[in-house]
Amino acid sequence: MNRGGAAGAPRPIRQGLLGGSFDPVHVAHIALARDARRHLALDIVTLIPAARPWQRDALGADARQRLDMLRLAIDGEAGLEVSSVEIERGGPTYTIDTLRGLPAGRDYFWILGADQLENFCTWNEWEDIVARVHLAVAARPGSGLATPAALHSRLRALGRELHILPMPPVDLSATAVRERIAAGLDTEGMLHPGVAQYIQRHGLYRTPAA
Numbered sequence: 001m002n003r004g005g006a007a008g009a010p011r012p013i014r015q016g017l018l019g020g021s022f023d024p025v026h027v028a029h030i031a032l033a034r035d036a037r038r039h040l041a042l043d044i045v046t047l048i049p050a051a052r053p054w055q056r057d058a059l060g061a062d063a064r065q066r067l068d069m070l071r072l073a074i075d076g077e078a079g080l081e082v083s084s085v086e087i088e089r090g091g092p093t094y095t096i097d098t099l100r101g102l103p104a105g106r107d108y109f110w111i112l113g114a115d116q117l118e119n120f121c122t123w124n125e126w127e128d129i130v131a132r133v134h135l136a137v138a139a140r141p142g143s144g145l146a147t148p149a150a151l152h153s154r155l156r157a158l159g160r161e162l163h164i165l166p167m168p169p170v171d172l173s174a175t176a177v178r179e180r181i182a183a184g185l186d187t188e189g190m191l192h193p194g195v196a197q198y199i200q201r202h203g204l205y206r207t208p209a210a
Contacts, residue, residue, distance in 0.1 A: 016045035017133065018111045019086070019095060022066050023059045024199060025073045026177050026190050028170040030080070032138055035167045036111045037079050040136060044079055045111070050093035051086045060178055060205050063087040065198075072194035096125040099132045108133040109163070113140040121150045130154050136163040141171045181205040 016036050022029065025047075033045040049066045053059075061069070067084055074080040085101065086093050095110070102108060110133040112120070117137050120126055130151070139145060147155070147162055155162060172190060180187050182205055187196060199205060 013044070013106045014040065014042045014109065015106050016040065016042040016109045016111050016136070017048060017098075018045060019048040019050060019093075019098070021053050021059060021174065022047070022049045022070055023061055023174050024066070024177060024191065024195060024204070025070050026172055026174060026195075027192065028172040030073055030077065030192070031170065032111060032113075032165070032167070033074075033080055034077065036109070036136055036138070036165055039165055039167075040109055040163060042079070042109065044081060046081050046083050047074065048083045048086055048098065051090050052092050061202075065202060065204065069195045069198055072198060073192040075192075075194065094124045096123075096129055099129060102132075109136050110134070111136050111138070111165075113138055114145050114169075115140045117145070117147070117151075121148050126151075127154055130160070131158060134160060134163060136165055138165040138167055139169040141169045178205045182207060 016033065018029070018033050018036070020029070029047070033047060036042065037045045047070055049063070049070060051063060059066070067082065067087065070082045074082060086098055089097065099108070110129070112135065114137055117135075120135075123129060135155075137145065145164060151162075177187055177190050180190075181199065191199070
């Protein structure tokens with residue numbers, strides 16, 4: 001199928017990449033993937049659960065459980081998929097390793113929240129990340145959208161822009177979901193029904209984080 005482009009050549013596939021712990025995946029994660037796909041005219045958005053995020057504490061669900069919940073959460077969502085590449089690789093999760101394994105010839109957009117933007121320049125080999133993907137950021141409550149000076153300079157040197165996703169900030173986090181479950185409180189509206197049932201069936205997050 002011809003996707004348009006110069007001299008009738010097909011345009012590159014535009015693929016969004018949304019990484020994270022997804023511990024658990026909640027409705028704001030899916031809303032972000034959905035809105036990014038629409039705003040950036042992406043062909044596909046791939047959700048990539050981390051094996052062992054190096055900048056956070058131990059996870060409450062194991063790798064297989066987080067994968068299962070993600071697949072439940074995207075059921076029926078057009079243009080969304082789940083990749084287990086980081087879990088299969090194992091060990092501490094570094095975004096740059098994932099990007100180096102991607103197929104060539106596509107336009108990649110790394111989707112992140114404003115809270116991640118603030119510490120982006122602490123990521124392993126962040127300069128190389130910016131050279132490989134476009135960055136798209138969404139607002140998060142309590143986090144501004146100011147670009148770190150070093151990142152701003154790197155983007156300018158590459159002739160790239162920081163894409164801002166025009167979605168309202170959602171005051172929801174996986175931490176809040178886990179805390180409500182541990183306290184025996186209702187999580188209605190926070191989780192896909194299938195994910196909520198999965199958590200209950202497997203007894204996840206019932207013990208408060210240390």
